[in-house]
Amino acid sequence: MxxxxxxxxxxxxxxxxxxxxxxxxxxxxxxxxxxxxxxxxxxxxxxxxxxxxxxxxxxxxxxxxxxxxxxxxxxxxxxxxxxxxxxxxxxxxxxxxxxxxxxxxxxxxxxxxxxxxxxxxxxxxxxxxxxxxxxxxxxxxxxxxxxxxxxxxxxxxxxxxxxxxxxVNFPGFILNPLRELADGLDKVSKRNYGTRLKFDTSDEFAQLAEAFNSMAVHLEDQENTGLTKLIAAELRIKILIEEIQGAVLGLDEKQEILFINREARKILNLGEKPVTGQSVLVLSKDNPSLKALLEHNNPEHTLKIKHNSKASDFQQRSFEVVVPNLKTDLDSLQVAGYSVGTIRILQESKE
Incomplete structure (x- = not known):
């Protein structure tokens, strides 16, 4: 009814x-x-x-x-x-x-x-x-x-x-479904897309629950699709940086390591210990090679790093990653860019 x-x-x-x-x-x-x-x-x-x-x-x-x-x-x-x-x-x-x-x-x-x-x-x-x-x-x-x-x-x-x-019944008849709907929306906002609403009625609240469940399924599908694409993109990037000739080091805006290839581990003397997610500022205190890398950003400056028991000259290239910042201000959409980190590439100089 x-x-x-x-x-x-x-x-x-x-x-x-x-x-x-x-x-x-x-x-x-x-x-x-x-x-x-x-x-x-x-x-x-x-x-x-x-x-x-x-x-x-x-x-x-x-x-x-x-x-x-x-x-x-x-x-x-x-x-x-x-x-x-x-x-x-x-x-x-x-x-x-x-x-x-x-x-x-x-x-x-x-x-x-x-x-x-x-x-x-x-x-x-x-x-x-x-x-x-x-x-x-x-x-x-x-x-x-x-x-x-x-x-x-x-x-x-x-x-x-x-x-x-x-x-007695009228407030609960209206407020209880609204309370369940608010709880469901709060869970969905926290990416708990498995949340479902079920009202044992045939009124408008049942239609609302059906629309909510359809939205949750759609968001879950989008989340899974986006996550799959993100994982695939991450795998491609990892394969790509491993195949690049030279050392590749990716840092976020907090100067924490996002990714690093094997060549960079060797050149910077980082070994096989896990460094992803760690701050390069902290690691550089005990690592002269990493410290020299951070102190020199000039692409014309040649870095001398001790590698394979000998000092070698490396040319450094640094790329800043800038992404658009989209936010709604009143009735207008403002677009601005901000830095989310840098990618540094070291290649051994050939005499």
């Missing part, structure tokens, strides 16, 4: 979870709000109406006066338009009948008292129905809150879990 798809999948899943969390929150807030509004709108209003009607009965004697009857009738009409609970309509109808007897001037006092008792009983029934409804709705609200808490808590836990997985 590509890195882009993995990122889209991870953050897409997180987005969906957050969206579900928001939807659940909005839904249950709406449900709880509507439940509370209905409770206040219906049941609380009914309790207000019954309190007004009971106040009329408590504050007035029988028979009811016209203002008291009007107040009771207005509250009763409001209650008739606000019937919401089962059994409330029957109680309200009975209350209407009792009120009609209370305002019936043809009824005697005993009938009115009986109607008043019946009205108070129906008011009590209506209040009881609405109080019971308030309790049920309050329990329903608490149940809804508990359910919303459970769902929101579960969704929040899932959100945290997904975030935790992303936080």
């Amino acid at each position: 590509k890195i882009k798809k993995k990122l889209l999948l991870g953050f897409g899943l997180l987005f969906v979870v957050v969206l579900v969390l928001g939807a659940i929150s909005v839904y249950y807030i709406k449900v709880i709000s509507e439940t509370a509004n209905v409770t206040l709108k219906n049941n609380y209003n009914t309790l207000t109406f019954t309190r007004e009607m009971r106040s009329v009965l408590d504050e007035n004697d029988l028979p009811l006066t016209s203002p008291a009857s009007n107040t009771f009738n207005k509250a009763l009409q409001k209650q008739e338009n606000n019937i919401t609970e089962p059994g409330e309509k029957t109680a309200t109808d009975s209350l209407r009948k009792a009120f009609n007897l209370l305002i019936n001037h043809a009824a005697d006092l005993k009938q009115m008292q009986q109607a008043e008792r019946n009205a108070r009983l129906q008011l009590k029934n209506i209040e009881g129905l609405n109080m019971h409804a308030i309790e049920l709705k309050n329990e329903y609200t608490h149940s809804t809150v508990a359910k919303a808490t459970l769902y929101l808590g579960t969704t929040a836990f899932l959100t945290f879990f997904i975030l935790f997985i992303l936080i």
